[in-house]
Amino acid sequence: MLILGIDTSFDDTAAAVVQDTTVLSNVLSSQLPIYQQWGGVVPRLARQSHQENIDATIALALKRAGITWPEIDAIAVTAGPGLAIALEVGIAKAQELAKLHQKPLVAVNHMEGHLLSVLAHPKHNQEADQETSPSVDFPAMAVLISGGHTQFVKVEGIGNYEIVGETQDDAMGEAFDKVGRMLGLGYPAGAVVEQMAEAGTMSQIVFPIPMQAVKSADTSFSGLKTAAMRIIEPLKATKGFLSQQEIADVAYAFQKACIIHLTKKLKFALENNSVNALMVGGGVAANQAVRTALRNLAKSYGISVYFPYTKKLCADNAAMIAVAGCFMAESGRYFPDPDRLDRNPTLRLGQVVSGSLQ
Ligand code: KG4
Ligand code: ZN
Numbered sequence: 001m002l003i004l005g006i007d008t009s010f011d012d013t014a015a016a017v018v019q020d021t022t023v024l025s026n027v028l029s030s031q032l033p034i035y036q037q038w039g040g041v042v043p044r045l046a047r048q049s050h051q052e053n054i055d056a057t058i059a060l061a062l063k064r065a066g067i068t069w070p071e072i073d074a075i076a077v078t079a080g081p082g083l084a085i086a087l088e089v090g091i092a093k094a095q096e097l098a099k100l101h102q103k104p105l106v107a108v109n110h111m112e113g114h115l116l117s118v119l120a121h122p123k124h125n126q127e128a129d130q131e132t133s134p135s136v137d138f139p140a141m142a143v144l145i146s147g148g149h150t151q152f153v154k155v156e157g158i159g160n161y162e163i164v165g166e167t168q169d170d171a172m173g174e175a176f177d178k179v180g181r182m183l184g185l186g187y188p189a190g191a192v193v194e195q196m197a198e199a200g201t202m203s204q205i206v207f208p209i210p211m212q213a214v215k216s217a218d219t220s221f222s223g224l225k226t227a228a229m230r231i232i233e234p235l236k237a238t239k240g241f242l243s244q245q246e247i248a249d250v251a252y253a254f255q256k257a258c259i260i261h262l263t264k265k266l267k268f269a270l271e272n273n274s275v276n277a278l279m280v281g282g283g284v285a286a287n288q289a290v291r292t293a294l295r296n297l298a299k300s301y302g303i304s305v306y307f308p309y310t311k312k313l314c315a316d317n318a319a320m321i322a323v324a325g326c327f328m329a330e331s332g333r334y335f336p337d338p339d340r341l342d343r344n345p346t347l348r349l350g351q352v353v354s355g356s357l358q
Helices: 032-038 043-065 084-101 110-119 172-182 190-198 222-239 244-272 288-301 319-330
Strands: 002-007 013-019 022-029 074-080 105-109 140-145 150-157 160-166 277-281 304-306
Touching: 002 043, 002 084, 002 319, 013 043, 013 319, 022 043, 022 319, 032 043, 043 084, 074 084, 074 110, 074 319, 084 105, 105 110, 105 319, 110 140, 110 150, 110 277, 110 319, 140 244, 150 244, 160 244, 172 190, 172 222, 172 244, 190 244, 190 288, 222 244, 244 288, 277 288, 288 304
Parallel strands: 002 074, 074 105, 140 277, 277 304
Antiparallel strands: 002 013, 013 022, 140 150, 150 160
16 A cells, blocks of 8 residues: 655654555654754744645655555545644645545554554665564564653554553653763763763763662653763762763763663563564664664563664654554544544554544
8 A cells, every 4th residue: 555644743844654564765854953043942933844844745755655636545644643733734735635636544653653653664775774674473472762751552454453661750861961061071961871871981970770669651751851861960079070081971871871760570471461572662762782782682581672773763753653553443443533633642552643533
């Protein structure tokens, strides 16, 4: 099936075309320069920028795929979770196009998109950073690590999900962004923190590992942010600023603590749920140290581990929405009345998209 995917859940305007799980095009109109000035996403500006960019982004996705409207089988759009006023832009555009071109609509959960991103394939093998996975041996444990979510999800099969652990406060990517900001590393800081951590050394700096006594697969990252503040302030107090080596050492210790916390909680999830594989998605899945830790963990449990074929598919993108939409369309899960589709800012995996009940 040929599916056009649209995602305007947060800060980037994204459109993509897939043929089943093969990505024919994956276009992203980044709003990053705006938010670098503001140090974070401003919802009002996100909406405005989505409105300005959405037509051109969709047109480019179709052009790069070499696909015309009559060939498209369905439109898949992110219904949630995300910023309400940003989601609305993509949904309104999908509704308009569905009507104009007489296409059915599929309402996709953004987190299901991240979860299924490991099943996407490139059109040409050289586009892949690593081996692609034609299929996953279910049941699997999805490790969803992004700027808004940190979840362990037991996947019995496509469309059959159970959240077995999640963050009680900040998401893992959010913690990278907040600690990165304290270190003066800009926004978003995840990839820069990783880069700095590479130059970091084992120092006196030690972060406490959160929730060690709690017997659950839930995570908590906000304590690490507070710990970072306690570590950074006295270091700054002596000279008024941090040296590059101090920044690197804090980044190293912080990243290490995040990874220990994530893997300890994932172990709990794996010991209580028998699975054959890990499926890792979300912006933080681009982090090499995280990948190495998850690969080692999977190896110790004798299970496989899957990552998206390119880092572009870890961060927000519309190809994952189109792939998820394709699986839904194949099983006839179209949205009944496109005009009634509403934005679902707090949508959870497995929840019915609001507006779908007639
Ligand atoms: O999945 P994503 O693009 O957006 C959400 O749905 O949230 O994830 C963005 C998050 C940001 O917090 C960003 O700092 C983080 O992923 N991130 C990273 C890395 N690359 C992006 N965190 C750690 N290491 C990275 N290399
Ligand atoms: Zn996301």
